[in-house]
Amino acid sequence: MRNVYLDHAATTYTNKEVLKEMIPFFSEFYGNPSSLHTYGREVKKHIDIARNKVARAIGALPEEIYFTAGGSESDNWAIKGITYANVSKGKHIITTKIEHHAALYTCESLEKEGFSVTYLPVDEYGMININELKDAITDETILISIMYANNEIGTVQPIEKIANIAKEKKIYFHTDAVQAIGNIKINVKEQNIDSLSLSAHKFYGPKGIGALYIRKGVKIKNLIHGGGQEKGKRAGTENVPGIIGLGKAIERATENIDENNNKILKLRNKLVKGIMDGIPYTILTGHPEKRLPGSASFCFKYIEGEALLLNLDLKGIAGSSGSACTSGSLDPSHVLLSIGLPHEIAHGSLRLTIGEINTEEDIEYVLEVLPGIVEKLREMSPLYDDVKGGN
Numbered sequence: 001m002r003n004v005y006l007d008h009a010a011t012t013y014t015n016k017e018v019l020k021e022m023i024p025f026f027s028e029f030y031g032n033p034s035s036l037h038t039y040g041r042e043v044k045k046h047i048d049i050a051r052n053k054v055a056r057a058i059g060a061l062p063e064e065i066y067f068t069a070g071g072s073e074s075d076n077w078a079i080k081g082i083t084y085a086n087v088s089k090g091k092h093i094i095t096t097k098i099e100h101h102a103a104l105y106t107c108e109s110l111e112k113e114g115f116s117v118t119y120l121p122v123d124e125y126g127m128i129n130i131n132e133l134k135d136a137i138t139d140e141t142i143l144i145s146i147m148y149a150n151n152e153i154g155t156v157q158p159i160e161k162i163a164n165i166a167k168e169k170k171i172y173f174h175t176d177a178v179q180a181i182g183n184i185k186i187n188v189k190e191q192n193i194d195s196l197s198l199s200a201h202k203f204y205g206p207k208g209i210g211a212l213y214i215r216k217g218v219k220i221k222n223l224i225h226g227g228g229q230e231k232g233k234r235a236g237t238e239n240v241p242g243i244i245g246l247g248k249a250i251e252r253a254t255e256n257i258d259e260n261n262n263k264i265l266k267l268r269n270k271l272v273k274g275i276m277d278g279i280p281y282t283i284l285t286g287h288p289e290k291r292l293p294g295s296a297s298f299c300f301k302y303i304e305g306e307a308l309l310l311n312l313d314l315k316g317i318a319g320s321s322g323s324a325c326t327s328g329s330l331d332p333s334h335v336l337l338s339i340g341l342p343h344e345i346a347h348g349s350l351r352l353t354i355g356e357i358n359t360e361e362d363i364e365y366v367l368e369v370l371p372g373i374v375e376k377l378r379e380m381s382p383l384y385d386d387v388k389g390g391n
Contacts, residue, residue, distance in 0.1 A: 003316040004362040008202075008294060008355035009151055009179060010320055014245065015204040021248045022206065025241040033238050034229065043240055050247025057254040058196065059187030060213050066230045067243050070210040071178040072102040073223070074197035075145075077212055077234070078174040079106045081220035082143050082195065083115060086172070090140030096120045096128055097338040099147050103176055104334075107145075116140070124339050125287040126155035133162065137169055144173050148180035148196075152335040152351060153286030154295025156184065163192040172218060178202055178210075182253030183261065183292050194218050198250070200242065204356070205249030209242030264354050265293040267363050271352065272296050274367040279374050281387070283345065285336065294354035299341060302384040303377040305349045311373045317366055319352045344383075 014022075025046070031039025033047055048062070055062040068074045083093060095107055097119045107117045118136045120128050128146065144166045149156045159175060166173035174195035177186060182203035188196055195218060199210040214220055214233075226235025253260075276282060281301040300308065305321030312319055332346035352366070378384040 001316045002362070002365055003318075004365055005318045005357065006352040006354060006362070006366070007318045007320050009154075009292075009351065009353035011201050011207065012204045012355055013357075014201075014206050015249065015252065017252060018205055018245045018248045022241040022245040025244050029240075033240065034227065047238060047240065047243055050243045053247035053251045054198075054211055057181075057186075057250045058198075058213060059189050061216065063231070064213055064216055066212045066214060066234050067238060067246070068210045068212055068234060069208055069239070070201075071100070071176065071197050071199035074199070074210050074212040075100065075102040075176050076106050077223040078195040078197060078214075078220070079103060079143065079145055080110065081223055082172050082174065082218065083110060084221040085219040086142040090138075090142045091115045092118070092138055092140035092142065094118045094120065094133065094136050094141060094144045094146075096122060096146055098122055098126055098150055098152075098335045099145070100151055100176055100178070103145055103147065120146075122155075122338055125290075126150055126153050126285075126335065126339050127287060127290070128157060128162075130158065130161055130165070134165060137165075137171065141169070141171050144171055145175070146173075147176040147178075148186075149177075149184065149292050149295075150286070150335060151179050152333055153297045153339070154179075154291035154353075155287045156180070156290045156292065159193070160191050163194075166194075167192045179292060181250065182257065183294065185254075185257060188213055188215065195220075200246040200249050203249050203253040206242050206245040209239050209246045211246065260356055261293045264356070264358075267354050267358055267360065268294055268296050270360070271354070271363045271366065274363070275370065278367065278371050283341070285339065285341070285349070292353075295351075296353070297349065297351040299336065299345050300348040300350065300374050301345055302381040302387065303348045303374060305347055307377050308348070308350055308373060311377070312370070315369045315373070317369065319350055321349050321351065 029043050031043045033040055033044040051062045051065050054065045111117050122128055146162055148159055163173045172194045176197045178199045181198045194215045196213040201207040222233055224235045229235055283299040285297045309321050332343055336346035
């Protein structure tokens with residue numbers, strides 16, 4: 001048995017180079033960046049360096065980067081901050097049915113405050129229809145918030161087209177790019193993105209640190225009030241080691257993006273082909289081409305995803321299920337239901353996401369182990385008995 005980690009969409013490890021840059025800022029450079037003395041100024045200088053790295057990675061200006069506690073805070077701040085600041089222009093928001101809960105639940109909370117939200121449907125691949133987006137826009141629309149790439153099925157949206165429509169209509173456009181950073185080349189200026197969320201732990205940085213890009217001129221209200229940190233827009237003493245780690249991680253992820261993607265894409269294609277050829281009654285979810293390079297997501301008919309995960313774990317393989325059963329809910333993934341899968345099929349989901357540590361031997365091991373686990377679980381299903389019986 002070998003240990004194979006295929007859950008990189010959930011989180012990545014902190015790279016050794018990243019950790020090495022972070023360590024001095026726990027006990028050697030420990031001044032408060034808001035202090036005027038030498039200790040504080042030294043730390044402030046390194047925060048500015050990290051801010052420059054983040055800005056350079058996405059084609060922004062350093063003064064447009066604001067550090068946060070992660071992707072969820074960034075999504076909340078962008079959506080609430082922009083709507084609150086522009087309520088005089090209208091109270092309508094457009095998003096999709098397959099957003100991360102950090103965006104969906106934020107929009108639902110705004111509905112309770114009197115805002116109206118249009119949740120765009122998606123096709124069987126998880127892709128929005130551009131014409132449906134255009135039709136949803138009204139004179140009251142102040143924000144379009146659509147994720148760059150889906151965290152469950154990996155589908156990548158036509159972000160430039162969406163952003164151009166928003167710009168033409170003078171509507172702010174925000175994108176949750178938490179899964180996209182390090183996997184897709186992004187330039188916020190060229191792509192007309194007004195606001196973008198990111199989180200370090202998705203690209204081999206530390207947990208608990210993220211950033212929000214806010215284009216100059218965007219009207220946005222503060223989400224967290226207190227001190228004058230982050231140019232008075234986000235209060236709270238800075239997570240200095242985290243910021244340093246974020247800067248190094250995003251620099252590393254974007255500089256090596258082509259090399260990493262080529263390697264990961266080959267492994268993903270081998271994994272997808274092996275599973276689709278080797279396991280009958282299997283559905284590949286997400287767009288077959290317009291998807292993240294490391295994302296492979298499936299639904300296996302006649303089994304439960306949770307049982308599949310537990311059996312894979314016993315064999316040393318870490319993946320995840322699109323089903324929310326493990327968190328105490330009996331409902332399957334909202335993403336899988338939105339792409340048209342019935343409940344009984346959506347419950348048999350498996351997401352395997354490949355990272356830079358994975359090897360061809362890892363993929364071969366999964367392809368060796370997975371078919372037997374699926375067959376064993378199906379043998380317990382009365383539905384599968386009917387299928388084998390020709391019904």
